Amino acid sequence: MSKLVMGISERKEREKTEMKQLIMSAALKMFLEDGYAKTSIRNIADAIEYSPGTIYLYYKDKDELLYEVQGLAYGELLTAFKKNATSTNPVEKLVQIGKTYVNFGLDNPELYDLMFIIRAPMNVDETIHKDNGDQTFDFLTDCLKECISQNLLRLKDVNMGALQVWSMSHGMVSLNLRCRLKIMEMTEDQVRETLAASIENYIASITL
Template sequence: MGISERKEREREDMQRLILNAARKLFLENGVEKTSIRAIADAIEYSPATIYLYFKDKNEIFYALHELAFLTLAEHFRPVSLIKDPFAQLVELGHLYIQWAVENPGLYELCFLMESPMEALACRDESWEHGKNSFGLLMHIIEGCMAAGYFKQHDPESAALTVWSYIHGLVTIFLRGRMKLFDDDRDIERIKASYSLFIKMVQHGL
């Protein structure tokens, strides 16, 4: 390995170290209550070291946000192998729920945590990955409409309705609100609710 390759690997390793520490602190304390010094202390480096890799903590948050959406996009990849648009929609929902349940921290970063995006110089692109995910849903909804589903609805409203339902469902779970049932059947309930939602769509939502 040459000198330039080694330096690049060391840079990537340090960025990864910073991001992992920041993600833990952001999830525990929130973005606003997490300082650069706190992140530096967590990795046992000086704050000056952090600034060699990131402009400020908002840029760190954006990097984490971007990485989280990239993992979500990768998780959605099997949908492209399905031909039928309604089957695509059903599978997309299953994958979204699975990703949220298995990656609560990433879901928090993507959809639940109050973010400082307005402070970023790149704020115009800050939700680009979110737009891409919603764009995939829109594309599938348009295919479903061509197949006779979502009659008398526009694609955007239909897509927002589907996303709102699934987001609400997993948020209830992630925020611990299913504890009101006082048993351990949360995942079973999520699956049953989603199955009912799909039947409602099939019969003319």
């Protein structure tokens, strides 16, 4: 009997996970294609051919669903960091992190907008994507700690260093996403090369 109960419990948990994945997949697609503001719970429900009530069994509102989608996006950025920022030299690794961040934003503009540019909802539990968000930020701060411990940077405060590197990278991506770099009359390839060079030059400027 206990095996039967456990089997039913496992099946229900699997079905719950599959349904959440279905909802998140549809929500992400619509957020990216139609925009967050224009997407409703009913739109998402229609896309997966379920009632809105079904979605409310898993998410209290669209804002909570956005936060979970953002968590998946942070996971994608973390995967990109792990794949592309692999140098054993911490300063070179810091450059790789900056370039990876910029390329991620340029390659995924709508997703980047969801992650970092639209106003964050204020009525949700921020721990929903805390793990992925924290791990992504820790990837940067761990690299900075290593640079500082080896006396490789002019900066001595990890948080200040993280804020400066992140702010510069984010600022460049955001300017491009909002078409503010058009004034420089560069092709997309030139934009990418210029932003990558800017990352290198900035980190060189704070390197001892």
